[in-house]
Amino acid sequence: MNGLSGSRRLARPVRLALAPTPGTGIDGAWWPHTASVASELPELIGVLHAQLGVVVDISINWSATEGPLDLNAISPSGKTLGGTLQRSPRLMVVTGQEASATLLVVPHMTSQGLGTVVMRRAAGVTVEHSQRDAKLYELADCVMRAAAIASAKWSESKQSPAAPAVAVMPGV
Numbered sequence: 001m002n003g004l005s006g007s008r009r010l011a012r013p014v015r016l017a018l019a020p021t022p023g024t025g026i027d028g029a030w031w032p033h034t035a036s037v038a039s040e041l042p043e044l045i046g047v048l049h050a051q052l053g054v055v056v057d058i059s060i061n062w063s064a065t066e067g068p069l070d071l072n073a074i075s076p077s078g079k080t081l082g083g084t085l086q087r088s089p090r091l092m093v094v095t096g097q098e099a100s101a102t103l104l105v106v107p108h109m110t111s112q113g114l115g116t117v118v119m120r121r122a123a124g125v126t127v128e129h130s131q132r133d134a135k136l137y138e139l140a141d142c143v144m145r146a147a148a149i150a151s152a153k154w155s156e157s158k159q160s161p162a163a164p165a166v167a168v169m170p171g172v
Helices: 037-052 112-122 134-159
Strands: 016-018 028-030 055-060 090-096 100-105
Touching: 016 037, 016 100, 016 112, 028 112, 037 055, 037 090, 037 100, 090 134, 100 112, 100 134, 112 134
Parallel strands: 028 100
Antiparallel strands: 016 028, 055 090, 090 100
16 A cells, blocks of 8 residues: 555545644544444555555554443543543554654444544644534543643653663673
8 A cells, every 4th residue: 555656446435533743741642433444454554655655563452352432431630431541542553654743543333423523633733713612622621631741652662761671690
């Protein structure tokens, strides 16, 4: 997919919002249409090719057995309807030959209104105050705070040196 020179028309366009200059914290968001992230990944890579160059690596902060966080169930206090957030928002770092971007992966089942606002917030796009739905913006801010915390923890864990497999003890 990275080397394609032409473009093809997609049945459902890739829902991607990317900051003009990636590389600072959360750089944008990707909102897949289905739960099958893997099936939509080639189209995402195709779209990101123009901004990042040939994609050489993708890292994610979730496991295949972990379900997505339900953004619709978050309250503005940062809690889900059933208690505090049990999972971090899903993040993806896409590294290209020219740049990399950290994307918030918006769960496919997120409501249209909330998904749109989260995408705009993740990309740093401002909306006129008169056009804002206060509740949606409050929820989107909560999601973005959680994503920023998750991103910082994830970056920190990737940068900390791994413990040696075998400890060498002098004189033994």
